[in-house]
Structures are given as C-alpha cells and as structure tokens.
Amino acid sequence: MEVLSGVFLYLLGAVIAVPIAQRIGLGSVLGYLIAGVVLGPIIHAIFSEKEAEELMHFSEFGVVMMLFLIGLELRPNELWKMRGELIGLGGAQVGVSVGLIAGIAYLFGLTWQASIAVGMILALSSTAIVLQTLQERGLEGTRGGRSAFAVLLFQDIAVIPIIALMPLLAGGAGFDIWNMLPSAPKPKGAVWLNELPQFAKALVILGAIGSIILAGRFLAYPFFRFIASGRSREVFTAAALALVIGTALLVDYVGLSPALGAFLAGVVLSGSEYRHELESNIEPFKGLLLGVFFISVGAGVDFGLLSERPVLIIGCAIGVIAVKALVLAVLARLFKLSPRDFWLFTLALPQAGEFGFVLIALATTVSAISTMTGGVATLIIAVTMFLTPLFFIFFQKVIEPRLHEDLEHRDDDEIKHHGPVIIAGVGRFGQMVNRMLRAQGIETVVLDSDPRQLDTMRKFGVKAYYGDASRVDLLEAAGIAKASVLVATLGNATTQARIVEDVRKTWPHVRVIARATDRNNAYRLLEAGAHTVIRELLGSSVEAGRETLTALGVHPFRAERLARAFRQHDEEGFDELREFWTSDFASNSDYVARSLARSQQLEAVMNTDRLETASPDERGWEKPVVEEETEETGQAASTT
16 A cells, blocks of 8 residues: 555656646656655655655566567667667767776775776666657657667666676675665575576576567467457456566566566567557556656655765766766767767766666675765766756757757858759658659759758759758759749748749749648649649548548449549639638638538539449449540549
C-alpha cells in the first residue's frame, strides 16, 4: 500500500505540474522533475527511507520499458549500420569522459580508486531524459538525435563492465556482485551462480542472451499468434508486460542491466508482425512509469546537503557538464556533424544519468567511494539532470533561430545556366515536376530559399540555386525573359501570389503554372493571373478515396467511375464557385450557400447511373464495358 500511496502522490503532482510546464514551454520532463522537488519533503515525511527506495526501484522499470520500445523500432541491420557511431562516438565519449573526470577528481584529492569510480559514474548520460525529450521535440530523426542515441546505447552496454570493475577499485575482486547491491533482492540462483568459476559465469551470461534471442525468434511468434487468436486485448497486454518483465528478471538474474535485456528483446521482436501491437500496449505504461521515475529523481534531491555545500555541488555539476560538453563537441567535429546537429549532440548529453544512482550504491557498498562522496555525486547527477531540459530549450529557442538567420543571410548563388522552365520552390511538389522535365531532356532552373533543402538536392544531382524567387532581379538573373514557363510551387500563399502577379505584369509571354494548397489559395492565384492552377491534394485525395472503396469491396471498375464522377463534380463546382468567391469567402453568404448546394448535389450525381450502382455480376460486362472504359479514359484524359 505504501508504494501505491507514493505512486498516487506522484501522479497527482504530474497531473498538476506537467500541463503547466508544457504550457510555458518547459517540456514534460522538467515538469515531472519540478513536481518531484515539491513532493520530496512530503514523501520523506510520510514514508521511510526504505519505502522511498522501493518506490524509486519501481519507477525505474519505466526505463526498462522505454528501452524495449526503442528496440522494437530497430532492426538488427539498422544496428549494424550504426556500428561506426555506436563504437566510435559511444566508445570515445565514455573512455575520454571517464579519463578526464577521474583526472580532475584525483587532482582535487580523491584516491585513484575513488577518482576512477567517480569518473565511471559521471561519464554516463541520462537515457530516460534525453530520449524522452528528443521524441517530444521531434528531434530523434535528425543526425544529431541518432548520434545521441548511439552514444546512449553504448553507455547502457558499458554499464555491465563498469559494474564488474567497480569491486576491483576497492581491492574486492573476490566479492559477490549480488551482495554489493543491498537495495535489490538477491536472486534465488545467486548462491549457486557465485560458486561457479569466472568462465562458467560468462557462459551463463552468454546462455541468457542466447536464450532471449532464440526464444524471441522461435517461441515468441507462435506464442503471440496464439494470444492474438483469442481476440482479447487485455490478455495481449498482459502477455506483452509479462514478456518485458520476464526478460528483465532473466538478465538481472545473471548480473546484466534489465534495461539492456529489454532492449535486446525488443530488437529480436522488431521484425514481428505484432510489433506495432506490442508497442501500442506497452506505450501507456512506459509513459506513466517514466513520469514516476522523473518525479522520484526530483524527490530524491537532498536539499540539506545541497544547502551545506552549495558551491561545491553546483560547481562540480557545472564542471561535469563543461567537461562532457567539450568531449562531445570534439567528437561532433571529428564525425563532421552539421552545425545544427553539432549543437544538438553537444547539448543533449553533458548531464549524468540515472544509472549513476545504481553505481553510487554499488561503489559505496564496496567502499570504492565514501558515503559523503556518494551523497555529493548523487546531487551532482540530480542537478545535471535538472538542467538538461533547459539545454534543449536553449537549443530550440536560441541556437536554431541563429543558425537559420545565418543561412538566410547567405548571398544568392550565381546562376550559371538558363532553360525554358524556371521552378520556384524545390519542395516535394517542385521536385516531382523537375524530375519529370529533366527526364525529357528539358533544362530547368530551380530556385529556393532553403539552403539545407538545396544542399540535399544537389547531392542527388539537381541543379538548384539559392535565392528568394519573389525578387524580380533574381528572376531576371535566372533568365525569365527568355523562359517559356514558370512553375511556382512555394509554400507561402502570399509570396506565391505576388510572384505570379509580378511575372504576369513584367513578362506576359511566360506561362505561369502555380501550385495551390487549397481552393481558396487557388482562387487567389487565378486572380493574380496564373494560367493554370494545380490543387496539390485533389488528385491524391480522389485516388485515396477510390482505393478505400476498392478495399471495402466495391469493384475496381465502379470505384474508378465513382472517382471520376466525384472529380468532375468538384471541378465543375470549382469553376462555378469562382464567380462568388471573395477574399473573405467564409463571410460571403452567396459563396457559402452555393457551396452547400453543391455538396448536397454530390450524392445524387454519384448515384444517377444504374451501371455505376450495379454489381459486376449483374452487368455481365467483361469485354464491352472494358472497351467503354477505355474510351472514357481517353476522353477524361483529354478534358482534365
């Protein structure tokens, strides 16, 4: 009941603090940490120290679930592709950071054993906070985000040898690893396991890893297929939780990190057809337990010790961040990360991590570090974790805008060739147009104001130039006076309309084809003088509707006819409504009334033809209808 009471208080704090933190732009992680700081005195007043530790261990299972879900998103071949960053970035970060932090600690008076122990404890970063924040802010797909994940994954693997090395720093090579973790219950197999020689223990560990791989490959698939056949979501959720908990218990039983074992299980199951179902069932539990974990970190801050030695603790926290940031910055340069990824990678990982709490308990138990050193290290970890969300805010609010400004201040490229077609905008729409024309041997001049997009396109052989296509002088430099067609595909509707208007006024011989994001934008472009307006979503939306009808059992021939009827009705309505359109069309009663009338006509239009509503078997259509469809296809193509 004590654990449930603590979880209740934590969740109540999260419900209040997290929405407020998100509303003011601090992010959910910092909201959880703040809630923990507020609830800390209450927790320590209500619960004993042992009960608070039990709650902390319970919440750490959120990290285990998070690693399992990350493993589900990866394939073994993707991990193999990451081997350079995993070993190069991760190995260098851990090794250099341990060396530097240990050296500084030794200079400040710690023994060489304690210095190395502190270096290993503080070199690790927070997997929970960093990955959660990267996902929240949509940065996990960037190269900086992927590089940060590679380092975190290597650190999680490095926990195993660090745990093995820690007793050696106190001269306790013969100590039993299970006795060094008093806060964790002793596994029942620990007695016989510790009586084995070292090579036998290694075989047991390899056997545990091999059993996870084999069970995931050959047993998990039929097991989940059997569970899924019962069509009980609750049982499937229970099976998913049992899988994660069982894997964590197995690897913990042989002395490995439960989070690492869960990650391995996730990777093994990443190719399963039940991957998405597993993910959707575990995700809510992961989110809640991670939130409880972050709150428990905030609640664990010892403000008494912090008030006694504020300069020492805050100074050491800043020093750890500075040292690790320096290492990360050097590695980012060596691996040639772009400026944006450089800053993201450097600011994401300089904190200490949650595994440090476990290592501190181990180090103090084997007397590798003193109790006071362990208390100070615990506060250093907590302070650096508190600062991490602020680093991400600094990155997105200060660094990114300045990088974007630097890119915007870049001088226009010198346009070295001309062609009959100028494409303003090299987004997805413009790229497709450019590829089609280039495949026909037609020279194009591509203009865009996004340097990063241009640099990407140039890697694929696209001749693209940086510059603001809305400027008349740039269009002149691009050779519009001798061009035949301008394809305007910019995302900003106002800029798009201004380009069309300027071109039609200054170079009336140029035919303007403009992309419209919606009907209102299309009318604006036609009003500005565009010869042809393409509504970018019309064709793909109609195609998606046709495919949906087919998937629901409608014969493909009938679905095609219905799609054509819909498109013809929409295009007729487009021309008709143009007569009533004004810039404030939503307040135009005539436009709204006519639009509603067209919508009411649509159902009748699509059901007038008996042939369209009859089933294929009722028609006996085979050859005659196919010939009629071919004729209609040609007619439709010529009139669209």
